[in-house]
Structures are given as structure tokens and as C-alpha cells.
Amino acid sequence: xxxxxxxxxxxxxxxxxxxxxxxxxxxxxxxxxxxxxxxxxxxxxxxxxxxxxxxxxxxxxxxxxxxxxxxxxxxxxxxxxxxxxxxxxxxxxxxxxxxxxxxxxxxxxxxxxxxxxxxxxxxxxxxxxxxxxxxxxxxxxxxxxxxxxxxxxxxxxxxxxxxxxxxxxxxxxxxxxxxxxxxxxxxxx
Numbered sequence: 001x002x003x004x005x006x007x008x009x010x011x012x013x014x015x016x017x018x019x020x021x022x023x024x025x026x027x028x029x030x031x032x033x034x035x036x037x038x039x040x041x042x043x044x045x046x047x048x049x050x051x052x053x054x055x056x057x058x059x060x061x062x063x064x065x066x067x068x069x070x071x072x073x074x075x076x077x078x079x080x081x082x083x084x085x086x087x088x089x090x091x092x093x094x095x096x097x098x099x100x101x102x103x104x105x106x107x108x109x110x111x112x113x114x115x116x117x118x119x120x121x122x123x124x125x126x127x128x129x130x131x132x133x134x135x136x137x138x139x140x141x142x143x144x145x146x147x148x149x150x151x152x153x154x155x156x157x158x159x160x161x162x163x164x165x166x167x168x169x170x171x172x173x174x175x176x177x178x179x180x181x182x183x184x185x186x187x188x189x
Contacts, residue, residue, distance in 0.1 A: 082094055097141075
């Protein structure tokens with residue numbers, strides 16, 4: 001057959017060596033691929049565990065910020081009520097501790113009330129808000145140094161007050177109590 005070259009024995013032997021060499025590399029290559037896959041799975045697993053831990057910490061920080069915001073809102077509501085009712089502040093009607101027990105409403109909003117009754121209503125509302133919005137909450141309020149003076153129809157209280165709200169939060173396992181939190185305000189009503 002003219003035009004067709006027959007492979008020589010030398011080229012057949014070289015081809016066999018290449019196939020044998022390629023076959024042994026292929027065997028080693030698939031082993032290396034398996035090791036690479038195992039390493040990749042291990043690295044990815046460690047990364048995912050780190051992300052899960054980060055999400056737990058992020059959730060706790062978010063919860064702490066939410067509770068601090070609630071405490072601030074509750075405190076500002078009481079402080080604004082005290083600014084309206086300075087004669088009761090001067091009489092010491094707001095001073096004391098609050099246990100967050102959800103004190104009953106004295107019914108002041110239904111029938112109108114005196115400054116003292118309004119202070120009792122504000123205290124009950126504050127106490128109920130503590131009980132409802134913050135876990136294990138307590139508060140202490142003390143006003144001092146005031147000299148109530150009448151100025152027209154409104155009295156002016158020139159002392160300062162200190163309000164501190166404390167709460168503690170349950171840890172994720174619901175058995176231990178995680179760290180206690182507190183916020184304090186010094187203000188002039």
C-alpha cells in the first residue's frame with residue numbers, strides 16, 4: 001500500500017511508554033484531587049463554623065442594643081412626665097426604687113388627678129414598662145438639691161435627678177444569667 005506508512009516498532013514502543021506513564025500520572029492525579037477535595041471541605045467547614053459563631057455574637061449584640069434602646073425610651077417617657085409635674089418632683093413623689101413588678105394603674109387618666117396622683121400614675125406606668133420591656137429590670141430614682149419656687153402658674157424645680165435602670169438578660173442556655181446591664185441619666189426636670 002503505497003502512501004500509507006506503517007508504524008515502526010520504535011514508535012509503537014514509545015507510544016506504550018507514554019500510555020504507561022500517562023496512566024500512572026492519571027492514578028496519582030485522581031489521588032491528589034481527592035486530597036484537594038478533602039482539604040477544601042475541611043477549610044469550608046471551618047469557615048462555616050466561624051460564620052455561625054459570628055451570627056450568634058451578632059444576634060446577642062443586636063439584642064443588647066435593642067434592650068438599651070427600650071430602657072432609654074422608658075426613661076425618657078418618665079423624665080418628660082416629671083418635667084410636666086415639677087411640684088410632685090419637689091415633694092419627692094417620684095423618688096424611690098422600681099421593681100418592675102407591673103404596678104396597678106391608679107385610675108388617674110379616667111377622672112383627672114392632683115400632682116401627687118399624677119406622680120403615682122407616672123410611677124405605675126414606668127414600673128409596668130420596666131416589667132414588660134426589660135428582663136429582670138429594676139430602677140432607682142433620686143432627686144436632690146431642689147428649691148421649688150412658684151413662677152406664675154408653674155413651679156420650677158432647680159435640683160437634679162439621677163435615674164438608673166438595671167436589667168439582666170438570660171444567656172442562650174436559659175439557665176445562667178449573662179452580664180447585668182445598666183444605664184443612668186442625670187437630668188434636671
